[in-house]
Structures are given as structure tokens and as C-alpha cells.
Amino acid sequence: MSSSYVPSPPTEAPITISRAVLRLLALVDITTAGRRVLDQLLYLSDPETGTAAISQNEMCSELGASKPTVNRGFKELRECGLAWSLEDGLYQLHPLLTGGAVSSPVMPVPEIRAAEPERFTEQRRARFAAQTANLAAAG
Numbered sequence: 001m002s003s004s005y006v007p008s009p010p011t012e013a014p015i016t017i018s019r020a021v022l023r024l025l026a027l028v029d030i031t032t033a034g035r036r037v038l039d040q041l042l043y044l045s046d047p048e049t050g051t052a053a054i055s056q057n058e059m060c061s062e063l064g065a066s067k068p069t070v071n072r073g074f075k076e077l078r079e080c081g082l083a084w085s086l087e088d089g090l091y092q093l094h095p096l097l098t099g100g101a102v103s104s105p106v107m108p109v110p111e112i113r114a115a116e117p118e119r120f121t122e123q124r125r126a127r128f129a130a131q132t133a134n135l136a137a138a139g
Contacts (some may be wrong), residue, residue, distance in 0.1 A: 007042050009043055009045070010044075010045075010046045010047065010048075011109070012056070013047065015042055015043075015045070016099065017097060021096050021097065023112055023132060024096070024112060025082075026114075026128055026131040026132060027114035027115055027117065027128070028057055028064045028079060028080050028082065028112065028113070028115070029080075029114075029120075029124065030072070030073075030077065030082075031072065031076060033065065033069045033070070033072055033073040033076070034072070034073040034076035034077055034080075035073075036058060037055060037063070037064050037070060037073030037074055037076075037077060037083075038073075038075060038077055038082060038083065040052075040054070040055070040059060040062055040063065041077075041083055041091055041093055042093065042097065043137070044077075045093055045097075045098060045101075046097070046101075047099075047101060048101060049092075049100030049102065049103040050093045050094075050095060050097070050099075050100075050101035050102050050103065051086065051090055051091060051092050051093070051103050052083075052090075052091050052093065053089055053090050053091075054089060054091070055089040056070055056071065056074070056089075058089075059074075061124070061138050065093055074091075080112060080113045080114075081110035081111055081112040081113055082094050082097065082112060083096060084099075084110070084122070086103060092110060094109065095109055096112065114137045
């Protein structure tokens with residue numbers, strides 16, 4: 001019999017992400033798998049260090065997703081600069097997502113690679129328009 005453990009967040013305090021960062025996230029072209037992994041990392045993030053501790057197996061269990069899907073999500077986040085692995089099971093979120101929190105003040109922080117809206121496909125352009133309209137309506 002096997003069981004899986006999914007860690008709890010270090011705090012239940014709400015995470016605040018600015019509208020500018022939400023708009024930037026709308027420009028980052030990641031799959032649903034990448035976004036689900038990012039959302040889980042944000043949920044688990046430590047407010048002091050901006051890190052999230054979770055193994056890939058735990059992430060699979062939490063999301064109900066296969067290992068290849070979760071691996072693809074982590075890879076997308078690393079490639080676009082939103083999150084990266086510090087060691088097995090420990091991930092650093094970009095300081096823009098954590099209010100500036102990082103695990104080490106001398107850590108190199110990658111640039112977030114966002115797409116230019118004018119280069120989107122029609123489907124992606126419609127999704128971006130809906131995302132930015134939601135931001136405007138909520139404000």
C-alpha cells in the first residue's frame with residue numbers, strides 16, 4: 001500500500017500579486033500544465049524565501065497528473081524564468097511573484113520571457129484579450 005503526502009503551505013496568509021505582474025503572466029505562453037504547477041508552487045511558497053518545497057511525485061499526486069505532464073510544467077516554468085529548481089524538491093519562484101522574496105540575496109534571477117501580443121496566434125490573442133479584460137473588470 002502506498003500513500004502520498006502533499007505538504008501544506010508555510011502560512012495561510014494570502015498571496016498578493018500586482019496587476020502588472022498578472023498582466024505579465026498573461027503574456028507568458030505556458031500550457032495549462034505549466035500554469036497548474038505554477039499555481040501549486042505559489043500556494044506552497046514560503047513568504048520569507050519565495051521557495052516551495054514539493055517533490056515531483058507529490059506534485060503529480062496533488063494535481064492528479066502524470067509525471068511527464070508535471071515535468072513539462074516544471075520545464076516550461078524554468079524556460080520562461082518563472083520558477084527554477086534549487087535542489088531536488090525545492091523550487092525558487094521569480095521575485096516578481098513573491099514580492100521580492102528570494103532564498104539568497106546573491107542569487108542570479110532570470111529575466112521572464114514573455115511573448116509579444118502582436119505575435120500571438122488568433123486563439124492565443126483571444127485568450128490574452130479575455131485575460132486582460134478580466135483584469136480591467138476586476139479593478
